[in-house]
Amino acid sequence: MKRNFILALFIFSVGSLAIACQRTERFLDRIEPPVKVINESQSRRDSGEVPVLNQEVPLREKVPISKEVLKTWLPETVGDYKRTQLISGHREDSGIVSVLADYQHQDSQELKVKVEILDGAGENGSILLKAAQERLKLDIEENKEGMETRVYLLDGLRVRESENKEQQFAEIEFVDQNRYLFQIKGFGISLSQLWEFSSKASFNQP
Structure with a gap:
């Protein structure tokens, strides 16, 4: 058992x-x-399923470059043109860093160029930059009251160029590095001469 x-x-x-x-x-x-x-x-x-920790900071959250640094982007002489005036801080009340410069041809008082460079960083700067990028987004060709305007892609850069041949006025606008807005205006010169000025100043190499 x-x-x-x-x-x-x-x-x-x-x-x-x-x-x-x-x-x-x-x-x-x-x-x-x-x-x-x-x-x-x-x-x-x-x-790429794992979240990237080092994501790009939105432009509106970036700190704008100092106006002292931005001023160094405007050389004293560009070819036959000499800088006659340099202004900075004119947009500080809006929290935007921007510099303005006037250039005059050494041999002719009629030939002038005005340049403004604006940093699109910061809350208000990014708003202005976005508006500029919207203007440059679509390919455009138009002629209104003698002003011929063209928006197109030039060497990977969206560009707006305008010219009134009768009044001898030309203008170029583009955004560099998706941040800095350049507006270059020429008085008494042609569009091709304005591009030459921009090239010599190292603003853009078309």
């Missing part, structure tokens, strides 16, 4: 152990092997 009891107890213990092993195996099946987890994580990172 005692032997039968021991035998039954042994059989029950073996059965319980087998069931426990099966449960453990099923639980382990649900746990991903470390190598597989690492490989899948690396794959998601490579595919």
Whole structure:
């Protein structure tokens, strides 16, 4: 009788152990092997599914460049043109950094160029820059009252150029580095001469 009891107890213990092993195996099946987890994580990172921590700061949240630095972008002489006036701080009340410069040809008082450079960083600067980018977004060719205007892509840069040949007035507008707005106006000169001025000043290389 005692032997039968021991035998039954042994059989029950073996059965319980087998069931426990099966449960453990099923639980382990649900746990991903470390190598597989690492490989899948690396794959998601490579595919761009993992959020990038160093995302570009929106322009409206950036601190504008100092006007002292921006002034250095306007050389004293550009070819035969000499800088006669330099103004900065005229948009400070709006929190916008901008500089203005007047240039005059050394041999002719009639030939003048006016340049404004505006930093689109900051709340209000980014609003003005966005408006400029909207103006430059679509290809345009028009002629209104003698003013010929063209908006197009030039060497990867969206450009607006205008010219009134009768009044000898020309203007160029573009945004550099998706941040800095350049507006260059020429008086008594042609559009091609204004582009030449811009090139010599290293504002843009068409």
